[in-house]
Amino acid sequence: MNRRGDRTVVFENEAYISSSASIAGKKEGDGPLGNSFDEIVKDDLLGTESWEKAESELVKRTIYRCIEKRGIELEDVGVLLAGDLNAQIISSGFAARDLGVPFLGMYGACSTMIESLLTGAVFVASGASQNALACASSHFCTAERQFRTPLELGTQRPPSAQWTATAAGACLIEHEKTEIEITSGTIGRVIDLKIKDASHMGAAMAPAVTDTLFGHLDDMKTELSSYDKIITGDLGIYGLDILKELVKRKYKMNTDELFYDCGANLYSKQQDVHAGGSGCGCIAGVLSGYIIDLLRKNEYQKVLLLGSGAMMSVTSSLQGESIPSISYAISLERCEND
Amino acid sequence: MKTDNIRFFPSEKEYKKIVEEKTPNSKKVQGFLRAFWVGGVICVIGYFVGVLGEWIGFSEKNLPMFNASVLVYFGTLLTGLGIYDRIGKYAGAGSIVPITGFANSVCAPAMEFRREGVVTGIGAKLFTIAGPVLTFGISASVIYGFIYWLKEYVF
Numbered sequence: 001m002n003r004r005g006d007r008t009v010v011f012e013n014e015a016y017i018s019s020s021a022s023i024a025g026k027k028e029g030d031g032p033l034g035n036s037f038d039e040i041v042k043d044d045l046l047g048t049e050s051w052e053k054a055e056s057e058l059v060k061r062t063i064y065r066c067i068e069k070r071g072i073e074l075e076d077v078g079v080l081l082a083g084d085l086n087a088q089i090i091s092s093g094f095a096a097r098d099l100g101v102p103f104l105g106m107y108g109a110c111s112t113m114i115e116s117l118l119t120g121a122v123f124v125a126s127g128a129s130q131n132a133l134a135c136a137s138s139h140f141c142t143a144e145r146q147f148r149t150p151l152e153l154g155t156q157r158p159p160s161a162q163w164t165a166t167a168a169g170a171c172l173i174e175h176e177k178t179e180i181e182i183t184s185g186t187i188g189r190v191i192d193l194k195i196k197d198a199s200h201m202g203a204a205m206a207p208a209v210t211d212t213l214f215g216h217l218d219d220m221k222t223e224l225s226s227y228d229k230i231i232t233g234d235l236g237i238y239g240l241d242i243l244k245e246l247v248k249r250k251y252k253m254n255t256d257e258l259f260y261d262c263g264a265n266l267y268s269k270q271q272d273v274h275a276g277g278s279g280c281g282c283i284a285g286v287l288s289g290y291i292i293d294l295l296r297k298n299e300y301q302k303v304l305l306l307g308s309g310a311m312m313s314v315t316s317s318l319q320g321e322s323i324p325s326i327s328y329a330i331s332l333e334r335c336e337n338d
Numbered sequence: 339m340k341t342d343n344i345r346f347f348p349s350e351k352e353y354k355k356i357v358e359e360k361t362p363n364s365k366k367v368q369g370f371l372r373a374f375w376v377g378g379v380i381c382v383i384g385y386f387v388g389v390l391g392e393w394i395g396f397s398e399k400n401l402p403m404f405n406a407s408v409l410v411y412f413g414t415l416l417t418g419l420g421i422y423d424r425i426g427k428y429a430g431a432g433s434i435v436p437i438t439g440f441a442n443s444v445c446a447p448a449m450e451f452r453r454e455g456v457v458t459g460i461g462a463k464l465f466t467i468a469g470p471v472l473t474f475g476i477s478a479s480v481i482y483g484f485i486y487w488l489k490e491y492v493f
Contacts, residue, residue, distance in 0.1 A: 050453045150450035152417050153467060154426015154433055154442050156369075159362045193353045203357040207347065214343040241360045250346040 001125040005219025007187045009118070014125035016178040017171050017332070019070035022289035023062045025140065025166030028277070031267040036289035037167075038065050044141060044166070052090060055139035058168045059084070059095035063135055066170040066288075077101045078129030081120050083112035084137045084280050085164075086146065091137055101133075109309025110205075110234050111188070112136040113169060113284035114328040117305075118185035120173045121330070130175065137168035138279030147198075147314060160200040162236045163273035165266055167281030169288030177335070180295050183302075185330040186216040190311055192324035198312070201278060202239015202263075204323035205308040209235065210246040212306060212327040224251050224258060227331070228300040231291060233283035233307040234263035236275030262286035283307050295334045302333045373432030376425065380436045384409055406437055413441030418449065443467040 004010045021038045029040030039061070046057040059082065067077065080099065082092035083106035096103035108115035113136035120132030143164035144151055173182065191208040209232055217223065224230070224247075235243055240261040247255055266277035266286065287305060294300050308327040317323075348356060384405060391404040416422040422442045425433045433439050447466050451459040465472060 145450050149467065150446035152420060152423045152442070152446040152449055154417075154423045154429075154439065154446075156364075156427060156430040158364055193347070194350045195353075195357065200357070200361065203361065207353070210347070211343060214346065218343070238361045242357060245356055245360065246347070249348070250343070 001122065004184075005215075005221075007189075007215055008184055008219035009122060009187075010184045010220075011121055011125050011182055013177065013181070014175060015121035015173050015182040016176065017180040017182065017292065018131075018174040018176065018178045019066050019172040020170065020288040020292045021062050021065035021069060022167065022169040022285040022287075023058055023065065024168075024281070024285050027140075027163075027271065028165055028167050028266060028285065031271060033266060033286060033290050036293055037285065038062075038289065041166075051139055051141035051145070052086060053094075055084065055086070055091040055137055055142050055168075056094040056098075058139065058166075059091055059135060059137045060098060062137070062168040062170045062288075063095070063099065063133060066133065066135075066172055070172055072131075072172075074099060074101055076131070077133050078131045079104060079120070079123055080133045080135065081106050081116040081123075082133075082135040082137075082170075083107045083116065085109065085143050091139070091142070092135070106136075108188075108307065108326060108328060109311060110138075110201075110278060110280050110282065111307030111309035111326055111328050112280045113287065114185075114233070114305055114307030114330055117171060117173065117182065117330050118187070118328055120171075121182045121185060124173045124175050127175075132173045133170060134173065135168065135170040136280040136284035138164050138166070138281035140164045140166045140279075143279055157274055158199050159274050160197070160202065160236070160238055161274045162201060162234065162263060162276055162278035163267065164279040165234075165263075165277040165282040165285060167279070167285030169281065169284030169286070171288055171292070179334060180292065181333050181335050183331045183333045184216075184220060186212055186219065186328065188212045188326040188328045189215075190324045190326050192322055194322040196317075196320075196322050198317050198323065200238070200275075201234070201310050201323070202236040202275060203242055204310050204312075205325040205327065206235055206239050206242040206246060208325035208327040209243055209306050209308045212329050213247065213304075214250060216304065216329045216331075224253065224255065227258070227302050227304045229260050229303045230255075230258055231283075231287075231303055231305045232259065232261045233305075234276070234278035235261050235308065236278065237261075237264045238275050240264055291332075295332060298334060300334065302331065304329055304331045369430055372428060373430050375432070376429035377432035377436060380409075380433065380438055384436070409437045410441040413438030414445045417442045417445040440468060440471070443471075 084091040116134035195204040263276035451463040
């Protein structure tokens with residue numbers, strides 16, 4: 001493990017993803033990626049009596065599935081790094097209460113999964129832990145009541161608004177070689193181009209993603225084309241367009257086929273979610289199912305994942321603050337078994 | 339920072355322009371038409387509730403109260419049944435502005451926050467949406483009443 005350039009950590013055969021699991025809600029299950037989830041929960045409440053408890057249950061189930069697939073027990077988990085969008089990350093904290101594993105709460109808003117994977121990889125590569133479990137979750141109903149309006153209020157959303165995904169994803173990182181290696185990770189900087197519209201998160205976050213992408217490529221001394229796909233978390237349809245425009249200012253090439261946004265692809269047009277999905281669970285769920293599957297199937301050799309999060313709150317918005325954002329990157333590479 | 343990518347970034351002003359270019363606006367004409375016909379239908383229903391009230395025998399003074407009560411009842415009922423938010427998604431201001439929309443804005447938080455307790459949930463959050471309307475509506479009526487009083491009894 002080495003630091004390279006300004007803010008990138010390079011792993012040399014030290015951190016691999018050995019197992020992953022994702023669980024999503026009914027709406028996400030009905031979307032184009034529905035088949036890639038390990039489980040689709042039909043009941044929004046997951047048999048509990050509140051949305052917050054439901055999200056916590058979602059986290060637990062995803063973690064159980066992830067370690068089950070690897071064939072290890074809870075006691076074998078060296079450290080759990082998890083976070084969510086609820087204030088004081090209660091979904092993760094309450095799940096960790098029931099799991100009883102060593103726990104580090106993470107918060108990077110919607111970039112939490114990538115932040116957790118990066119931190120987890122450092123733990124594993126440094127020998128601080130024999131394995132690390134990275135997890136992130138979001139639930140439409142918990143996010144809606146915290147950040148926006150009550151569910152039953154009859155309001156309209158603008159075209160740039162996004163839909164918080166009900167989903168959770170977990171990845172187990174180990175030192176032992178598997179098909180998928182975490183080869184590098186880049187730490188983000190908080191970037192703010194003074195966007196204030198809380199119903200256009202894609203616009204607020206696109207500059208942060210651009211900054212981390214440029215930083216990563218500079219540090220690694222590599223080009224955009226060295227990746228099969230560059231996967232962003234939840235910029236949404238319009239945020240992704242803005243990102244392409246920003247990237248064009250430095251790299252003058254056609255990037256239409258190169259970028260893939262999890263949020264923009266999580267739902268179909270008919271589902272009428274406007275600009276696409278968002279939330280911690282968006283990239284977590286899509287990565288832990290769909291993307292990892294494609295790497296395993298050899299469809300992709302090398303991908304760069306860019307999670308992005310808005311570092312704002314309801315209070316900061318009400319006080320007239322703009323929306324500062326952050327983005328973390330990790331690169332995943334498929335390696336052939338010897 | 340050793341590498342400087344800031345030079346590739348647009349200024350805040352330029353960025354605002356890029357965002358505006360890339361983001362579609364709400365469909366205004368469609369929105370107006372939908373708001374107009376749904377709002378109109380709610381008003382027509384309100385009119386016939388008035389007719390019904392007259393037929394029952396409410397006095398002219400009590401009729402508006404009967405009318406408002408019936409509309410609030412149905413606004414609340416439709417919110418509880420999970421229908422009013424769908425009407426609102428379609429009609430926008432057409433279903434927010436009539437009194438049924440007010441009922442919706444009070445009932446929705448009541449349903450949402452009931453899990454936080456009757457007092458600390460429902461009690462505290464009931465007027466989170468409608469609160470400003472009440473605050474400024476009541477304040478305006480006090481000021482109006484004062485001016486009226488001055489006009490009638492002082493000058």
